[in-house]
Amino acid sequence: xxxxxxxxxxxxxxxxxxxxxxxxxxxxxxxxxxxxxxxxxxxxxxxxxxxxxxxxxxxxxxxxxxxxxxxxxxxxxxxxxxxxxxxxxxxxxxxxxxxxxxxxxxxxxxxxxxxxxxxxxxxxxxxxxxxxxxxxxxxxxxxxxxxxxxxxxxxxxxxxxxxxxxxxxxxxxx
Numbered sequence: 001x002x003x004x005x006x007x008x009x010x011x012x013x014x015x016x017x018x019x020x021x022x023x024x025x026x027x028x029x030x031x032x033x034x035x036x037x038x039x040x041x042x043x044x045x046x047x048x049x050x051x052x053x054x055x056x057x058x059x060x061x062x063x064x065x066x067x068x069x070x071x072x073x074x075x076x077x078x079x080x081x082x083x084x085x086x087x088x089x090x091x092x093x094x095x096x097x098x099x100x101x102x103x104x105x106x107x108x109x110x111x112x113x114x115x116x117x118x119x120x121x122x123x124x125x126x127x128x129x130x131x132x133x134x135x136x137x138x139x140x141x142x143x144x145x146x147x148x149x150x151x152x153x154x155x156x157x158x159x160x161x162x163x164x165x166x167x168x169x170x171x172x173x174x
Contacts, residue, residue: 007063010051014068014076017047025049027064027078029057036105037079058083062092069096081105084150103146110135141170 014025023045028034034050041048053060058080065078078097081104085091091099102108109115115135119128128134145161152159 005053007053007060007067010049010060010064011067011071011073014049014064015071015073018073018075021047022075023047024075024077027051027061027076029061029080033079033105062097065094065096066092069094084153087150107139110138 017025024047026037026041026046026048028037028048028050030052031050034048037048051057051061051064061078061080065076068076076096080097080099082099082101083103085099086103100108102111119134131137145164148159149161151157
């Protein structure tokens, strides 16, 4: 049933919220992004709205944002994963749309100090110093899957990787 909810419905719900909230509406992709970004906003002046959709939450957010911008709705901002936008030139451009600096929130976290803190908390200092650069290892391990996803997108293959058993093709030691 939820997959039948349209961008127009989401845009109208935001318009209705304007009657009771004068601040900024921040649109994000799903509940996990909402939980992450809530740490960085002032709830008195900004409300985060998680939007999910098929085939893509990102495309639905861009549609909702476009509907609101076209009706001169003020005070809306959206954050979406860049996905492959940095590799392609077909990305939607609007001043109210922010893309992650890297592919997605998770890859941004890999480049942040958060990874260092997790490693310090849960990793063995001896193993960490013996191991090569953890960021490079993680990015190299993910690159084949990323390239397959990109090829799938470019060629309209609609491949999914949700049920992959990484242990079948990832060497746990390296």
